[in-house]
Amino acid sequence: MKNIRNYGVETKCVHAGLKETAEGAVVTPIYQTSTFKFNDADHGARLFKGEEEGYIYTRMRNPTVEAMEDAVAILEGGAKALGCASGMAAVHTLFAATLDAGDHIISSESCYGATATLLANVMPRFGITTTFVDTSDIEAVKKAIQPNTKMIYAETPGNPTMVMSDLAEISAIAKSIGAKCAVDNTFMSPILQKPFELGADYIIHSMTKYLNGHADVVAGIIVLKDEKDYPNFRKTLNHLGGTIDPFNSFLVHRGLKTLKLRVMQQQENAVKVADFLNNHHKIEWVRYPGLPSHPQYNLVKKQMSGTGSMIAFELKGGIEAGKILMNNIEIFGLAVSLGGVESLIQHPASMTHAGMSPEARKQAQITDGLVRISVGIENVDDLITALSNGLDKIK
Numbered sequence: 039m040k041n042i043r044n045y046g047v048e049t050k051c052v053h054a055g056l057k058e059t060a061e062g063a064v065v066t067p068i069y070q071t072s073t074f075k076f077n078d079a080d081h082g083a084r085l086f087k088g089e090e091e092g093y094i095y096t097r098m099r100n101p102t103v104e105a106m107e108d109a110v111a112i113l114e115g116g117a118k119a120l121g122c123a124s125g126m127a128a129v130h131t132l133f134a135a136t137l138d139a140g141d142h143i144i145s146s147e148s149c150y151g152a153t154a155t156l157l158a159n160v161m162p163r164f165g166i167t168t169t170f171v172d173t174s175d176i177e178a179v180k181k182a183i184q185p186n187t188k189m190i191y192a193e194t195p196g197n198p199t200m201v202m203s204d205l206a207e208i209s210a211i212a213k214s215i216g217a218k219c220a221v222d223n224t225f226m227s228p229i230l231q232k233p234f235e236l237g238a239d240y241i242i243h244s245m246t247k248y249l250n251g252h253a254d255v256v257a258g259i260i261v262l263k264d265e266k267d268y269p270n271f272r273k274t275l276n277h278l279g280g281t282i283d284p285f286n287s288f289l290v291h292r293g294l295k296t297l298k299l300r301v302m303q304q305q306e307n308a309v310k311v312a313d314f315l316n317n318h319h320k321i322e323w324v325r326y327p328g329l330p331s332h333p334q335y336n337l338v339k340k341q342m343s344g345t346g347s348m349i350a351f352e353l354k355g356g357i358e359a360g361k362i363l364m365n366n367i368e369i370f371g372l373a374v375s376l377g378g379v380e381s382l383i384q385h386p387a388s389m390t391h392a393g394m395s396p397e398a399r400k401q402a403q404i405t406d407g408l409v410r411i412s413v414g415i416e417n418v419d420d421l422i423t424a425l426s427n428g429l430d431k432i433k
């Protein structure tokens with residue numbers, strides 16, 4: 039489709055990236071092949087020298103992968119995108135493509151656990167250090183600047199605290215010191231937050247979450263604002279090897295068609311669920327960007343076009359209350375991950391973070407009664423009834 043970038047987001051979701059085929063396929067087929075034949079030796083030579091466009095080997099380039107990458111680049115308003123085997127492969131490739139030994143990163147302290155571990159424990163072995171700060175506090179970001187700061191890495195809203203960071207201010211700080219601003223946009227998706235319009239240079243997503251949206255794929259993507267960055271990123275990803283495969287690309291591309299519908303319905307449900315939780319006597323507090331009680335409610339209006347479907351709340355009864363809710367709730371799956379059409383619930387203190395000492399949990403802001411839910415597209419009254427019945431079991 040010509041000029042797809044001029045169309046509305048719903049049209050982009052359905053049509054962006056699709057390739058014309060000789061057979062007239064309506065959907066880009068799955069090119070489930072590891073390698074591509076050359077016509078003759080000279081053709082192979084021209085492809086390898088880059089004198090001619092074409093496909094060589096699927097780790098380097100594949101039509102099904104390319105179609106999905108184009109779709110996500112168009113949805114984010116970026117120049118190019120690179121599909122990765124997981125969100126973490128995207129995060130790692132981003133750092134490897136842009137940073138050298140001796141460089142320094144400023145990162146949101148409230149970020150995805152594996153990202154924090156990669157930055158704190160793995161990257162320092164390659165000479166790249168990170169200062170974790172509360173990126174919702176602009177003064178704290180400025181204070182963390184070092185002469186070798188080359189990247190500010192922001193995740194907003196942050197996980198699991200739902201703390202939000204002002205992307206326009208952060209990218210302006212990055213620009214002023216000659217550093218790049220990278221944003222993990224997983225929680226919002228391109229439907230609700232557009233980091234490039236706020237000055238970011240790079241966006242990453244765990245496509246495992248909203249972009250695929252059906253809890254049947256692990257995948258990630260890097261989106262570039264500037265086409266000039268593309269050859270270096272492509273080479274780095276090709277050499278690190280964390281590329282996505284054609285079948286998963288196909289599934290993600292299929293999921294993208296309903297991205298807007300899913301995200302809006304999940305959000306509509308989440309607003310009602312958050313309101314129910316906010317008025318429940320067994321709940322201490324609810325953290326959801328759509329509630330006026332969110333400490334940064336003003337930032338929602340400034341940089342987001344919606345409030346998403348991730349909700350955190352604190353049960354009054356601590357760990358025991360959390361276990362009772364987990365063991366008595368219907369519909370909601372007890373599982374990590376988020377962003378799918380099915381609602382999920384998680385109690386970090388008794389599940390994902392049960393192995394940590396109470397002190398370490400406190401340090402990580404994992405309170406005993408903290409529960410996180412990802413709201414799906416089920417009937418919202420059914421979801422509220424399920425939560426209500428589960429909460430009733432807590433004495």
Ligand SMILES: *Cc1c(COP(=O)(O)O)cnc(C)c1O
Nearest residue numbers: 124125126150222224244246257
């Ligand atoms: C899940 C997630 C990741 C990691 O993605 P994977 O696909 O699991 O590797 C990174 N950032 C955020 C915000 C996530 O939710």
